[in-house]
Amino acid sequence: MTLVLRRLRLSLLAQNRGPMKRLRLGSLGSAAKQEGVHLAEGLGLDAAVHAVPKLHLHCHLEGTLRAESFLELAERDAIAVPQRERVYRFEDFPEFLRTFVAVCKALRLPEDYARLAREFVADARAQNVVYGELFVSPSTWSHFHPELDVREALVAISRELNADGESNFSLIVDVTRNLGPESAMRTVELALATRDLGVIGIGLGGDEGRFPAELFADVFAYARGAGLHTVAHAGEAAGAESVRSAVEMLGAERIGHGVRALEDPGVVELLASKRITLEVCPTSNFRTGAASRDLPHPLFRFHEAGVPVAIDADDPALFETSIEEEYLYVARLGGLKLLRRFVRFAIEASFASKERKQALKALLREE
Numbered sequence: 001m002t003l004v005l006r007r008l009r010l011s012l013l014a015q016n017r018g019p020m021k022r023l024r025l026g027s028l029g030s031a032a033k034q035e036g037v038h039l040a041e042g043l044g045l046d047a048a049v050h051a052v053p054k055l056h057l058h059c060h061l062e063g064t065l066r067a068e069s070f071l072e073l074a075e076r077d078a079i080a081v082p083q084r085e086r087v088y089r090f091e092d093f094p095e096f097l098r099t100f101v102a103v104c105k106a107l108r109l110p111e112d113y114a115r116l117a118r119e120f121v122a123d124a125r126a127q128n129v130v131y132g133e134l135f136v137s138p139s140t141w142s143h144f145h146p147e148l149d150v151r152e153a154l155v156a157i158s159r160e161l162n163a164d165g166e167s168n169f170s171l172i173v174d175v176t177r178n179l180g181p182e183s184a185m186r187t188v189e190l191a192l193a194t195r196d197l198g199v200i201g202i203g204l205g206g207d208e209g210r211f212p213a214e215l216f217a218d219v220f221a222y223a224r225g226a227g228l229h230t231v232a233h234a235g236e237a238a239g240a241e242s243v244r245s246a247v248e249m250l251g252a253e254r255i256g257h258g259v260r261a262l263e264d265p266g267v268v269e270l271l272a273s274k275r276i277t278l279e280v281c282p283t284s285n286f287r288t289g290a291a292s293r294d295l296p297h298p299l300f301r302f303h304e305a306g307v308p309v310a311i312d313a314d315d316p317a318l319f320e321t322s323i324e325e326e327y328l329y330v331a332r333l334g335g336l337k338l339l340r341r342f343v344r345f346a347i348e349a350s351f352a353s354k355e356r357k358q359a360l361k362a363l364l365r366e367e
């Protein structure tokens with residue numbers, strides 16, 4: 001889920017879904033047993049999952065802000081923190097919304113974005129993340145901080161992401177559906193003007209229900225023609241047709257979430273036949289209600305239907321999860337072998353060079 005203006009959509013979800021609760025992986029155990037999938041492979045599962053090389057294909061950099069960093073930045077600028085004791089532990093959507101706005105306000109200066117990226121890299125290293133294509137949402141930054149020099153903030157992020165000289169992380173600039181096609185075109189121009197900072201593509205986020213993909217067909221065609229990769233959030237807040245539109249009208253190379261594609265077998269078939277990878281974020285889906293927390297995540301059904309699946313974390317800090325936690329969830333329900341297959345799908349669906357993909361596959365084999 002994109003951070004940008006998702007308040008609107010979350011408000012709708014709040015009316016339909018009721019309060020959020022923390023995901024409890026254990027609560028899925030009985031359902032998993034019933035389905036015959038094997039659970040933990042002994043006491044060493046945590047260590048084995050830790051060792052698996054990991055990729056981020058769907059991670060919003062802003063959504064990785066550590067709770068303690070958020071508190072520090074908020075204190076500096078005297079921003080009210082809705083719930084100091086529990087920071088990111090939301091009991092309901094109004095709490096989430098208040099904190100989300102406070103996080104956006106707290107990221108004010110280029111050095112704040114440098115800190116965000118620096119801490120992201122440290123957290124990624126600690127989880128054996130070896131490659132990432134990260135969403136950033138400059139239109140949200142400008143919304144809350146019109147005075148911010150966006151390029152300067154991107155320079156700060158790029159410098160921190162690549163401080164080790166290995167270029168393991170690139171950026172995808174998220175277009176906001178709510179702001180319409182003209183704003184989207186400006187975002188594409190920004191993406192084109194910041195390719196020197198590691199920007200490789202555009203995404204599409206925001207209110208999926210009210211701002212369908214077709215509004216952005218021309219913008220996406222222009223971006224693709226100019227050499228940018230294109231991905232889109234779809235099938236999260238809207239149904240299967242939204243996924244079909246993202247594929248057929250936008251030419252999206254990957255779909256963020258896509259879980260509601262299951263509502264139409266024809267769309268599942270479309271994803272399978274075109275080998276469109278879904279960037280699946282279980283905890284995010286459970287907490288927003290895009291997937292039922294009482295059942296195993298539908299990612300397993302997509303896999304059975306021949307749709308490539310990559311495992312992702314969306315806004316890990318805000319959802320109190322991590323990429324390692326998401327991998328662990330999959331390994332607990334589907335086993336390590338299946339998890340490793342999903343990592344291979346992620347490598348293949350990434351926008352890395354052929355050589356980089358080979359190197360990543362070699363890492364997976366060695367581990």
Ligand SMILES: [Zn+2]
Pocket residue numbers: 001002058060233256314315
């Ligand atoms: Zn997202």
